[in-house]
Amino acid sequence: NAGVTQTPKFRVLKTGQSMTLLCAQDMNHEYMYWYRQDPGMGLRLIHYSVGEGTTAKGEVPDGYNVSRLKKQNFLLGLESAAPSQTSVYFCASNTGQGLDSPLHFGNGTRLTVT
Amino acid sequence: DAKTTQPPSMDCAEGRAANLPCNHSTISGNEYVYWYRQIHSQGPQYIIHGLKNNETNEMASLIITEDRKSSTLILPHATLRDTAVYYCIVRARTSGGSNYKLTFGKGTLLTVNP
Numbered sequence: 001n002a003g004v005t006q007t008p009k010f011r012v013l014k015t016g017q018s019m020t021l022l023c024a025q026d027m028n029h030e031y032m033y034w035y036r037q038d039p040g041m042g043l044r045l046i047h048y049s050v051g052e053g054t055t056a057k058g059e060v061p062d063g064y065n066v067s068r069l070k071k072q073n074f075l076l077g078l079e080s081a082a083p084s085q086t087s088v089y090f091c092a093s094n095t096g097q098g099l100d101s102p103l104h105f106g107n108g109t110r111l112t113v114t
Numbered sequence: 115d116a117k118t119t120q121p122p123s124m125d126c127a128e129g130r131a132a133n134l135p136c137n138h139s140t141i142s143g144n145e146y147v148y149w150y151r152q153i154h155s156q157g158p159q160y161i162i163h164g165l166k167n168n169e170t171n172e173m174a175s176l177i178i179t180e181d182r183k184s185s186t187l188i189l190p191h192a193t194l195r196d197t198a199v200y201y202c203i204v205r206a207r208t209s210g211g212s213n214y215k216l217t218f219g220k221g222t223l224l225t226v227n228p
Contacts, residue, residue: 004157035218043158043218090157099146099205100165103216105157 002026004106006091012112013081021076021109023091031096032074033058033103034066036087043090049074050096081113118202123223126196132189134222136202139183145206147178148216149187151198151224158201158218161187192226199223 004025013019023032033048045058049068063085065077074093078085088110092103119137126132138147148163162169162176164185169176175188189196201221 040220042220043216045217092158099144100163102148102160102163103158104160107157108155 004091004093004104006089006106006109008109009107010110012114013078014114015082017081018077018079019081019111020078021089021091021111023074023076023093023106024072025074025091025093025104026072027093027104028071029093029095029104030071031094031101032068033092034064034074034076035090035092036060037090037108038087046076046089081111083113085111086113087111118204118219120200120202120219120222122220123225126189126192126224126226128194128226128228129191132187132192132196132224132226134187134189134200134202134224135184136186137184138202138204141182141204142206145204147176147182147185148203148205149174149176150201150203150216150218151196152201152221153195153198159198161200163205192224194226194228197224197226 007022030051034046035043037043044060046064047066049055052071055066067075088108090105090108092105094101094103149161150158152158162174164176177186199221201218203216
């Protein structure tokens with residue numbers, strides 16, 4: 001049981017390039033989330049999904065797209081990377097069964113956009 | 115989500131109990147108190163959560179005051195590996211009803227000293 005796995009762990013992009021971050025969970029969780037973490041800003045929610053085939057915007061969705069084609073996977077895409085997207089990205093998941101359901105996080109993807 | 119207030123930093127001697135306070139005076143009746151921690155370069159790790167009653171698990175104890183306006187996370191025998199940023203989060207259902215996200219603040223940096 002690996003929990004939440006994120007790939008890649010590190011990536012350097014040039015401005016304008018695109019990439020996809022992959023999140024996989026093996027806990028059969030319904031809900032999945034993408035956060036970014038920047039110094040002094042805490043974790044901010046980018047997008048989330050309440051089930052296979054569904055996505056919704058979080059607090060800072062601009063410049064990102066997501067897809068949830070399979071229940072176990074949640075993809076975060078950057079179509080045209082900008083230096084402001086340099087950050088650490090965390091994926092999380094939970095059962096979604098009310099407020100009594102902890103989120104479980106992956107170990108992050110460290111992205112640098114030059 | 116209700117706002118939480120935590121001290122920015124605390125120190126604790128190895129082997130002693132670490133008591134981390136959190137104020138959440140605007141908490142509502144159906145909102146849970148969650149604690150996470152983040153060790154450098156890793157994803158947030160779930161510790162414990164509660165609604166009204168005190169809770170204990172293999173990692174920690176959570177003491178919630180009777181009026182629910184504050185809580186304390188207790189690590190009974192702190193070790194050097196417990197050095198991390200600890201986040202106290204009040205989790206509520208958003209206006210949309212289906213978004214059970216967590217809002218992270220800046221947390222408390224706990225340093226366990228030998």
